[in-house]
Amino acid sequence: MEKSLVIIGAGIAGLAAGCYGRMNGYSTTIFELHDKPGGLCTSWQRRGYTFDGCLHWLVGSAPGNDFYRIWQELGAVQGRKMVDHEEFVRIEGAAGKTLIVYTDIDRLERHLLELAPADRKTILEFSRAVRRFARLSMRLDKPSELYTWRDTLDMLRRVRPYAYSLWKYGKTSVQEFAQKFTDPFLRETFPLVFELPDFPMLAMLMTLAWMHEKSSGYPVGGSLEFSRAIERRYLTLAGELRYRARVEKILVEDHRAVGVRLADGSEHRGDFVISAADGHATLFQMLQGKYGDEKVRGYYRKLPIFDPIIQVTAGVGVDLSAAPHAVMYPLPEPVTIAGREQKRIGVMHYGFDPTLAPPGKSVLKVMFPADYDYWKKLGENRELYEDEKEKISDQVVGLLEQRFPQIRGKVEVVDVATPLTYERYTGNWRGSMEGWMITTRSLFLQMKKTLAGLENFYQIGQWVQPGGGVPPAALSGREVIQIICHREGKSFQTSLPAA
Ligand SMILES: Cc1cc2nc3c(=O)[nH]c(=O)nc-3n(C[C@H](O)[C@H](O)[C@H](O)COP(=O)(O)OP(=O)(O)OC[C@H]3O[C@@H](n4cnc5c(N)ncnc54)[C@H](O)[C@@H]3O)c2cc1C
Incomplete structure (x- = not known):
């Protein structure tokens, strides 16, 4: 008989877990409080217009990027037109000059040199780093939780040529890097490209590298259409999806998660419970603060989150x-x-x-x-x-x-x-738009998907992936199924939707 997965939340993480669960022969039910899929990855209709609330860029929008295969497996990119902008953003300075952040790094380099020839050395350091990171291939085939020593060696071999750059730009914020420019206009506008406190230079370089490679485009149709494609894939795989089904409690027996209780009082049991919903609510409401160690609780006390x-x-x-x-x-x-x-x-x-x-x-x-x-x-x-x-x-x-x-x-x-809109529609803690803020301190933080003291339970999505984003959410949904398959002695399977 198929083992069963109870999944909380039909955001990108929950939908992905559902799809991969079905690909691997689990019976899956997703409980979603809203009446549509996507969570934060959404859009809404107003008088003939569609207002988009999420995707400005989708990492893995084109072949060549490691994430593309995952989007293919989830049926999210097939037949979807992607827009690769020529410009990421224009930033006008107080004195009337404009910084145009071209997505083509050669063009951006020329533009920066025209704006600030005296900063040639810093500009070339920046553009070389973007070109360099464009060649970095990430290992997405299995979660680090399942790495053997061979996998660790392989990973180290891959990142070794980049190790110094990863460390250097991971520990330098965009604001700090901007101080290297002598030109007052670049000092003023460069930090505004990613106007977030302590935002790591590495994250900026990677984002621009993916845009330069044209593998981080905007999916035409908008965010809800994108989420709907994954919902369709899930339903085609014969997954069960219940809307307007708010989970209030995770049922636990003998320190094992055995199911959920919904707001309507009904109880639904399964062999594993996966929360793809807000981390704070999962920990402190659905599990009543009974599980998880000091480290996990500490995140919720100390780590900054993305402002709403x-x-x-x-x-x-x-x-x-x-x-x-x-x-x-x-x-x-x-x-x-x-x-x-x-x-x-x-x-x-x-x-x-x-x-x-x-x-x-x-x-x-x-x-x-x-x-x-x-x-x-x-x-x-x-x-x-x-x-x-x-x-x-x-x-x-x-x-x-x-x-x-x-x-x-x-x-x-x-x-x-408003922040209350985000809170009401997605349940995200303090209306946060993307979970844990990515900073020079949290960039390399690896969060566990399990909670100390609780068996058969996993947390996925943006609250275990600092920096958030749609690709890490989908990846965590894929990885949790790999972990469960491994536990069960099954080999992990994926498939592509029929053409
Ligand atoms: C304005 C904005 C722009 C963004 N731009 C980008 C971008 O360009 N590129 C990018 O990659 N990312 C972007 N993001 C971030 C990205 O949208 C999120 O990080 C990602 O969608 C998170 O997915 P998730 O599945 O982890 O969580 P969520 O989307 O929060 O999904 C959680 C789901 O759980 C449901 N839920 C919660 N509580 C319960 C409960 N008790 N019972 C049942 N269901 C429940 C929610 O309704 C929701 O559907 C943006 C976000 C915002 C807000």
Whole structure:
């Protein structure tokens, strides 16, 4: 008889675990609190527009990247057009100059040398590092938990030529690296390319390397369509998926996870329980804080998480596709948005994806980091909460009209998503957009998928993969099934969807 897996959450991690579970002969049921797949990897409809809430780039979007095979196995990339942008982002400085972060590293190198010839040495160090990391192949065939000494040796052999660079750029933040430039404009704008505290230079170099290789494109159709493709793959593999099924408790007998209890009181049993839901809720609510060692608890006390965001998205009756798709610029006057002063704004349009807006129209998107506690308090009073959202909508439309005067009077719909929106729809702790923040300290952190004291339970997804992201989420879903197969003495199988 097939052994059974109970999976909590139909985000990318949960869907991936479901697919690989089915490929390996397990009976699988995914319980998802929402009525659709994807979790954070989602989009939503507003008056004929699709507003996207996630994928700006998908690592592994093209053959040649190690992740591509995984997306093929999950049926996520077949027949899907990918857009490889020529520009990652444009950043305008206070004095009117613009840094254009071209995705082609040769072009970016020329542009940087034109902007700051005196910084030739630092610029060449940067572009050489991007080219170098473009050749780095990662080992994704098995999880480190299952490495034999041969695998470890093989891994060391692969990374040896990169060891010094990995260490050096893993320990240097983008902000620190920017200090090497003597040019004031590059010192001002370079750290804004990834405006996150203590963001490792290595993560920036890798991201640009993948873009240079054209293997980190945007999937046309948007994030929900992407998630739906994996949902289809799962259902074709005869997996069971229950929507509007909130798990409240993980059932434990003799320190073994044996199933889940849903909010409606029903209980569902299985041989293994895999949580692909928020890590904090899993640990402290579903398992009532009874399992996991001090190390795991310490993460939740000490490690920084990605701030939640406010996303303002607008549908406008104007074709903006000729404009650069992503631009960040200083505001003439700082504005206070939801209690935080903003001196700059980053705007993107989705003119590169014609499926998201009716012909001749465009979607514009602005995101701001937000303060969870501010919103939590506001959320206690529905009226104040709605007023704040309306105020933000007016503020942002005003700012967009300054930049794009042609949209005046043509803004057809505006949507404001707050940290409470993310919390409500995905259950993520403090509305976090991506789990553990990737910093120079957490970059190489390996988190366990198991909890001390509890058998037959695994945690996957962005709360055991610092830095989050859709590819690590899918990978953790694949790896957990490899681990379970290994435990059961089965050889791990994968398949590709029928053409
Ligand atoms: C604005 C934004 C932009 C991003 N851009 C990118 C990008 O360009 N590239 C990239 O790779 N990544 C990006 N990410 C990050 C990426 O979306 C996430 O890291 C990834 O989707 C996390 O997947 P997950 O399956 O681990 O978790 P989640 O997506 O959080 O899925 C968890 C699932 O569990 C469900 N759930 C929670 N609690 C329960 C419960 N009690 N019972 C049942 N179900 C439950 C939730 O509803 C959800 O469906 C972005 C994220 C955001 C918000």
